[in-house]
Amino acid sequence: MTRREAANRRRGILLMAPTVLALGTLTVYPGVWVVWLSLQHRHPIFGVSRFAGLDNYTFLAVDSRFSSAAVTTFVFTVTSVALEVVLGVTAALAIHAQQGGRRVALSLLLLAWAMPAVVTAKLFEWLYHPTAGLLNVALGGHALNWLGDPRLALPAVVLADVWRTMPFVAVLCYARLLAIPAELYEAAQVDGAGRLATLVRITLPMLGRILLVAILFRTLDALRAFDLMFVLTGGGPAGTTETITVYAYRALFQTLQLGFGSALGVVVFALVMAVAWAYLRLLRTSTVTA
Amino acid sequence: MRRGARTVADALVLAALVSYAIPFFWQLLTSFKPEAELLRVPPLLPNQLTLAHYRAVVEKSLMPQALANSFGIATLTTLLALALGIPGAYAVARLPLPGKRFLLLAIVASTAFPQIATVSPLYLLMRALELRDTWSGLVLVHTSFALPLTIWLLAGFIREIPIEAEEAASVDGAGLPGLFRWVVIPLLAPGLAATALLTFLFSWNEFLFAYTFTVSEASRTIPVALALFPGVFEVPWGDIAAASMLASLPPVLIVVGLQRFLVRGLVAGAVKE
Numbered sequence: 001m002t003r004r005e006a007a008n009r010r011r012g013i014l015l016m017a018p019t020v021l022a023l024g025t026l027t028v029y030p031g032v033w034v035v036w037l038s039l040q041h042r043h044p045i046f047g048v049s050r051f052a053g054l055d056n057y058t059f060l061a062v063d064s065r066f067s068s069a070a071v072t073t074f075v076f077t078v079t080s081v082a083l084e085v086v087l088g089v090t091a092a093l094a095i096h097a098q099q100g101g102r103r104v105a106l107s108l109l110l111l112a113w114a115m116p117a118v119v120t121a122k123l124f125e126w127l128y129h130p131t132a133g134l135l136n137v138a139l140g141g142h143a144l145n146w147l148g149d150p151r152l153a154l155p156a157v158v159l160a161d162v163w164r165t166m167p168f169v170a171v172l173c174y175a176r177l178l179a180i181p182a183e184l185y186e187a188a189q190v191d192g193a194g195r196l197a198t199l200v201r202i203t204l205p206m207l208g209r210i211l212l213v214a215i216l217f218r219t220l221d222a223l224r225a226f227d228l229m230f231v232l233t234g235g236g237p238a239g240t241t242e243t244i245t246v247y248a249y250r251a252l253f254q255t256l257q258l259g260f261g262s263a264l265g266v267v268v269f270a271l272v273m274a275v276a277w278a279y280l281r282l283l284r285t286s287t288v289t290a
Numbered sequence: 291m292r293r294g295a296r297t298v299a300d301a302l303v304l305a306a307l308v309s310y311a312i313p314f315f316w317q318l319l320t321s322f323k324p325e326a327e328l329l330r331v332p333p334l335l336p337n338q339l340t341l342a343h344y345r346a347v348v349e350k351s352l353m354p355q356a357l358a359n360s361f362g363i364a365t366l367t368t369l370l371a372l373a374l375g376i377p378g379a380y381a382v383a384r385l386p387l388p389g390k391r392f393l394l395l396a397i398v399a400s401t402a403f404p405q406i407a408t409v410s411p412l413y414l415l416m417r418a419l420e421l422r423d424t425w426s427g428l429v430l431v432h433t434s435f436a437l438p439l440t441i442w443l444l445a446g447f448i449r450e451i452p453i454e455a456e457e458a459a460s461v462d463g464a465g466l467p468g469l470f471r472w473v474v475i476p477l478l479a480p481g482l483a484a485t486a487l488l489t490f491l492f493s494w495n496e497f498l499f500a501y502t503f504t505v506s507e508a509s510r511t512i513p514v515a516l517a518l519f520p521g522v523f524e525v526p527w528g529d530i531a532a533a534s535m536l537a538s539l540p541p542v543l544i545v546v547g548l549q550r551f552l553v554r555g556l557v558a559g560a561v562k563e
Contacts, residue, residue, distance in 0.1 A: 005386065011466060012385030016393070019378035019437060026434030027400055030411035037410055094303045099296050101304055106553065107546050108307040111314055114541035114552075116495035118513035119534045123313045126320060126527060132329040134316050163313060168556070175557040213560050224404035227497040231517045245406045252410050253502065262410045269407035276402050 031269075038266045042258035056263035066264070068239055069247040076158060076243060077222040083162045084218055088169025089207065093199075095170070096177040106171070113167040117227035124160040125232055147233050150240045157229050157241050164228070165221070169214045176210040177203070216279050223272050244268050314538075321531035328527050343532035352507045353533050356515035361540075363425055363511060364493035367432040371440045371489045372482070374433070379444030380474060384456070400438040405498045416503050423505040431503065432493045439492075439559060440485055446558050447481025448474065484555030487544055494540060512537040 041052040060066045095105045112120070127135050128146035136142050146156040180203070188198045226245045229235060235242030235250065242250075245268055252261030308315075320328065322339040347353045381387055382394065412431055413422075421427030451474065459473045475482070500511045510518075516537050519530050544552060 009386050009388070012381040012387040015377035015381040015385070015466075016387060018374045019441065020393075022374055022434055023396075023400065023437060026412070026430060027403065027408065030408040030415065031403075033411035033414075034407055091307075094306070098300050098303055101300055103549065105304060105307050106549060108304075108311045110545045110549065110552065111311055111542060114491060114545045115314075115538040116497065116513045116516075116541070118495075118497055118517050119537050120313075122516060122530055122534045123317050126317060126531065127313055129527075132331045132527075134312070134331070134334075137331050137334075163310075171553055171556055172560050175553065210560065217560065220402045224406060226406065227513075231497075245404065248406050249409070249498070252413075258410055265404070265407040265410060268404045272402055272404050273399070276399075 034262050034265055034269075037259055038263035040259040043256060044258060045256055052259060056260045059260070060263070060267070065239065065242075065247065066244070069242050069244045072154065072239075072241065073223060073243040073245075075154065076161070076225065076241075077219060080158045080161045080165070080222055081215060081218045083158070084166045084169050085211065085215060087162065087166045088214070089173055089204075089211070091166065091170040092173035092177060092207075093203070095174055106174070109167040109170055111167075112164055113171075117164060118231050120160055120164045121228055121231035124156070124163075128156055148237050150238045153233055153237055153241050157232055160232065161222070161225065161228055165218060169211075169218065172210050172214045173207055176207055180206050212279075212283055216276065216283075219275060219279070220272055223275065224268055244271070317531045317534055320528060321535050323528060325528055343528040344536075346526075346529050347532045347536065351519070351529070351533065352510070352515055353512070353536060355507045356510050356512045357536060359425065359507075359509055360494055360512040360537075363428050363432065363509075364490045364540075366425065366429045367436060367493040368486050368489045370429060370433045371436045372486060375437055375440035375444050375485070376470070376475070376478075376482075378437075379441045379448055380470075382441060383445040383448040384453075397438045397441055401442060403435075403438075405435065409498060409502055412499070413502060422503055423509045425509055427503050428500060428509060428511070431499050432496060435496075435499070436489045436492050440489055443485045443488070443555060443558055444478070444481065447478055447485070450481070451477045480551065480554065481558070483548070484551040484558065487548060487552050488555045488559070491541060491544065 038056055039052060039054070040049065041055070042049045091109060095102055095109070098105060125147070127133050130136065130143050130145045130148075133146070135146065136144055144152065146152050184202055184206075185198065188202055193201065224245055225243060226249065229241045229243060229246055230249065233241045235246045244264060248261050248264035248268060250261075251257045251264055319336075321343050322341070323336045324338060324340045325342065327336045382390070382397075387393060416422045416427050416431075419427075421430070455473050455477060456469060459469050464472060494511075495513060496511075497513045497517070500514045501517065504510045504514055507515075516530070516533055519526070519533060
């Protein structure tokens with residue numbers, strides 16, 4: 001190793017040290033601690049704190065509230081990500097086709113994405129108001145109780161989530177569309193390809209890779225979604241909008257089961273990592289061109 | 291004729307996007323509606339507009355304090371994340387590091403880290419360090435959560451800086467501080483702005499940690515105050531609408547005024563290897 005290399009190595013360690021320290025104390029250490037917590041029975045109000053082994057995890061197998069939360073998480077993730085992708089690509093294509101006013105168009109779209117999820121929850125709570133809500137008025141004066149009816153609550157939460165996060169997918173696709181070389185389109189025109197053929201054979205394949213990335217990001221976000229359902233429905237009615245994350249939070253801070261709640265948190269963590277890993281493998285092996 | 295058709299198409303797209311933003315505009319309108327007309331829909335438009343809800347929120351609620359808390363915490367989080375992230379990102383982008391591959395993997399993995407997984411130990415940690423209900427506590431957890439993405443984005447932007455500029459500075463005998471002061475930071479400015487905006491927005495919008503680690507108005511941020519907005523006998527829809535508009539003000543200003551940087555940051559986060 002030359003002197004210069006050694007110096008650079010020292011510099012690297014020096015520059016990285018604060019980050020490693022910060023992430024070590026506030027992410028890695030709690031990340032290990034949570035596993036330890038999940039192996040215990042801890043109920044601070046009763047002064048209970050003892051080692052439980054895998055009890056908290058084996059209980060999940062027979063816990064119907066957990067299986068219901070798992071199904072809700074799955075349905076929420078799949079439907080909201082699917083809708084976001086379809087709407088996001090449509091919005092991106094529409095904005096890209098515009099001659100003028102693209103900036104205004106992006107502003108209108110990003111508005112929904114940039115504000116706090118708690119604000120989104122308040123916006124939709126008001127839209128869903130049974131008598132004075134704009135949605136019921138628009139539907140012709142029905143008094144549908146969107147957030148109180150167990151059949152409607154999850155779709156209502158999905159709708160609010162799609163509204164909030166579709167712009168993210170749209171912006172990524174739009175940026176990709178801008179980067180498609182004009183020659184490709186000119187060549188297609190020379191070949192006499194129609195609009196539909198151009199869309200199917202050029203535009204959509206070019207979006208392939210960025211779409212996969214957008215779907216990955218959105219899936220990971222949806223799996224750990226919390227703010228929207230916690231504020232909008234609190235997991236109700238009758239637990240129909242309770243995701244694993246909301247269940248975990250309520251176990252931790254409402255019924256104060258520190259051990260069991262931590263186990264649920266670990267499950268969410270494992271789920272997110274498993275999906276990310278499987279997805280990245282898929283991305284690597286797929287032959288999508290971009 | 292062809293041009294006319296294009297203008298019509300443009301107008302249609304804009305109209306569709308305006309209706310997409312209706313949930314926001316409807317809340318904006320609600321925030322100016324007189325109390326008596328709130329629950330009477332239709333008509334959609336009120337007879338007159340009022341500032342009563344804003345006055346109530348500013349004078350009688352804890353919102354002004356929450357706005358100040360959010361502004362302080364998000365600003366400090368952004369500054370701290372950049373102070374840690376710029377050197378870290380430079381090391382990742384340009385310097386040899388022991389275990390670099392593992393470190394990069396850890397950084398990427400932690401951008402996907404679910405908050406719910408660490409909220410219980412962090413709660414115990416905050417309690418033990420007496421950081422509950424303080425600005426410092428939230429700044430620390432927000433920074434640790436934002437840092438992986440900050441580094442990821444900045445490392446990408448640093449790789450775009452021509453290496454010759456840095457080499458020239460080293461030849462001139464500039465030390466590490468000089469290199470950052472005169473070369474890296476000036477050339478990084480647009481990327482720095484994009485990263486700062488995303489970090490600020492993350493901290494401003496964050497709810498789970500803020501809700502868990504705050505107890506009183508001393509540190510409650512705006513999403514928490516909004517989620518806990520009190521109603522005595524009935525839900526104060528007008529006041530809530532006004533409070534939501536105040537909570538969305540910085541994000542809206544960023545989207546409208548600094549859109550270029552925001553989009554740049556968003557896209558960079560997704561396309562870098």
